[in-house]
Amino acid sequence: MCSNSCFYHSLVYLHVFTAIFESATTIGLFVLISITHQELFFKIEHPQDGDLQAVGTINIIIIVVLFLAGAIRTIILTVFVFLVLLMPSVCFCMLCIPHCRNPYCKLLRSRSTNRFLSFNCNCPCYRARPKLRFQMQFVLIIFISCIRIAMIIFCFIIQHNITTKSLAVIVAISFFFLIITSLLDFYHYHVWWHYKPILSKTTKHFEMPTTPLSKKHQRFIPYHLLGDNRTTHFGDKACSNTRCQNRDLEHIFIFHFKGYNPQPRYFDLDEKTRYIGFHQTNPESAIQIAHSDFRISVKHECTMLGHGIYFARSREGTDRKANRQGAFICAEINMGRVLRVNAHERNLYRGKKDWWATHDSAYFCHQDATLDEFCIKDSSQILKWIMVIEKNDSKVELYGLNQEFDDTKCSCI
Structure with a gap:
């Protein structure tokens, strides 16, 4: 019971860690294929394979646009996290002076920050519609997936360039993190819409039935x-x-x-x-x-x-x-x-x-x-x-479902 509620409260951190690991993996692999290990995924078999200029300016622009669109969620989360972490590093007084430290800590703990990091919109129409909220998250993930697939196809279409093909492999690897994000969103939805109560407030002697739920x-x-x-x-x-x-x-x-x-x-x-x-x-x-x-x-x-x-x-x-x-x-x-x-x-x-x-x-x-x-x-x-x-x-309060949309900073977050 406690472990389930702790996992639910940790969803925002899992989203952040997933975004950071995805960014680190993508950037790290891209650096390897660009500088030190061009043949990490493919061997150079043609004189133009390692020449990025042979790709063409227009193709490079298309690849960059597709990459940014497909990784928009990860980029936003990563930039936000690094900015929040850099603030006390650049200005150390934020951690020393209570007048600066308290608002900073409050920002990190606020539910609006948590919602932003997990891309969980606070629009009033979602409060009573958990299913609609998940459907919108699912549409966003499908959109990102389609963009990434389009980029992979486009990179493989380009002839005789090992860098673009390797970039396509890196984008394909990033689907692992997208699947993790989808599972976290589904779990969030499952807690709300496939809800199961906890009766610890009523009696300590009651045991939940082990038989399946009725079809009705x-x-x-x-x-x-x-x-x-x-x-x-x-x-x-x-x-x-x-x-x-x-x-x-x-x-x-x-x-x-x-x-x-x-x-x-x-x-x-x-x-x-x-x-x-x-x-x-x-x-x-x-x-x-x-x-x-x-x-x-x-x-x-x-x-x-x-x-x-x-x-x-x-x-x-x-x-x-x-x-x-x-x-x-x-x-x-x-x-x-x-x-x-x-x-x-x-x-x-x-x-x-x-x-x-x-x-x-x-x-x-x-x-x-x-x-x-x-x-x-x-x-x-x-x-x-x-x-x-x-x-x-007791599950509503244990999981904080009744307070999940409190502390609103704007009409959507």
Whole structure:
């Protein structure tokens, strides 16, 4: 647990070290093939092989432009790192005088510096969209890869010049570092979007199940991504559409507030097939559900609509009904044949399952529509779900996910 969080906090340093090693390797090999070891990769077989002037000025310009474009990320990181390291070397007083040293140390520790070094944009539209953030990183890496491949091809096309061909080999070697960078970006994305909670705050006796996650389980969402935490910044606002037609479970959790009802009352729908329901339980039970499935409630005092699995129309609607709290589940449900239960019939089916023979679900119409709830008789009716473990989940703070976009210096960093 600790090792994973330490590795996550070390991502920025790994990006820096990768950039430095890539720069050192590229520069070192280029010096070797240019000055001392021209035949490091290829042998001179033609009189013009070692003559760089034979390449032509235009070709040299094209090679330089492609090289700079393909290594833009590495160049920026390397220049920034060396400038930061040279500042105290040139002006030693920065480390001796607190007035100079403190701002310098603060700059090194700031999250904006960390984001810059890892090319992790702080644009508000990415805060609630980890997948989009990774997609943009992936596009950048694909762009850099294409530029480097174009340079390799161009260098090999040039006839009778060992230097350009050797440079192509050096660029090909640099793909190793690009792969490392891609893996670091993917790990960063994986922590956010393929999130797994840590329940150390709830109980020391709970053991995480070793069985695979249910096929119905889509993902866990970190609690700080819930819609109640959206801001007024462009791209990070909550969905303002009161009649939002987006039935994506992630959208419902991330861009809508706790009291949001994704759909009208079931019997007011034109197409009565699938319905969005919310369930609340404790974190331990939620984890067990994620690795197996829902269980039928059979206790007399908890089964107003009879035996079954209970859901409300919103997260807020579960607060007054749930016997356990701390974890929210948003599920898409196949309602099947639905029994309508009115207010005066609320206790008619308590502790029973009489309606199971003729119906698949029972829907209770409360006098207040926001308090409606429904019950299904079989867990197979639940098609998929996502979960949020609230602040009992210690991983958000342990990994610093809730503070990753703090200390903003500008709108993008």
